[in-house]
């Protein structure tokens with residue numbers, strides 16, 4: 001039986017919960033390390049190392065570099081490991097100031113100047129975007145991307161129909177109004193970004209009536225593009241299907257519900273703002 005471990009750096013543990021929601025791997029893989037489930041002092045030698053969370057402090061960096069030396073294959077799992085995610089909000093000056101006071105306490109790991117994606121510290125074999133990735137995607141990362149079949153876009157997995165003659169004039173709030181079944185959420189005035197977002201999750205959000213916020217990151221066509229290209233593309237989709245003013249769409253895309261995930265659309269181009277960054281992520285390594 002193949003072996004794997006999950007190394008958790010600074011993150012929310014959502015990726016681990018998603019993994020535990022799947023039973024598919026139990027017959028094929030032996031889990032040797034996962035904090036709170038099966039942990040020893042250090043990560044043992046494994047065939048696959050799944051890493052969740054960003055490199056936020058010196059303890060994260062130490063644990064990551066140590067674990068990678070014993071791993072056959074390294075997978076960066078989820079938004080935090082790939083782009084910083086929630087822990088990178090601590091890069092904002094006002095949050096950082098709060099934590100600098102804490103740094104004076106003893107026995108607390110020291111914050112690094114910025115939250116870093118794991119590939120700025122170690123080599124990564126596979127990127128698995130999602131917040132969190134679905135159990136099926138996690139299984140795909142374990143077995144290897146060759147066996148995993150996915151559509152290009154979330155829209156192709158959603159099943160809702162885009163209509164030319166249902167043109168909303170205003171944007172609805174994130175969870176406002178009644179959602180009609182089968183019809184594209186954009187036609188109903190919701191800010192859904194499934195047309196730019198990488199497929200593979202099987203579109204659980206729009207299928208359930210919630211707009212896709214782009215947690216799977218950019219499609220292959222957008223990975224090596226600057227965020228302005230993505231912005232133009234999404235505006236074009238809204239111009240085709242709605243009469244909503246462009247400023248309203250732009251303000252919506254910059255709102256907190258979307259900004260957390262959408263910043264990673266620019267980040268795949270290469271996280272230029274962090275030390276060790278600046279290299280575009282290779283498409284063939286993204287599941």
Ligand code: SF4
Pocket residue numbers: 154155156158159160161162183184185186192193194195203206211212
């Ligand atoms: S834009 Fe959203 S709701 Fe419309 S088809 Fe795409 S994923 Fe589905």
Ligand code: SF4
Pocket residue numbers: 130131154197198201202203204205206211212213214215216217
């Ligand atoms: S539908 Fe969008 S927001 Fe939902 S899981 Fe898929 S990529 Fe993430």
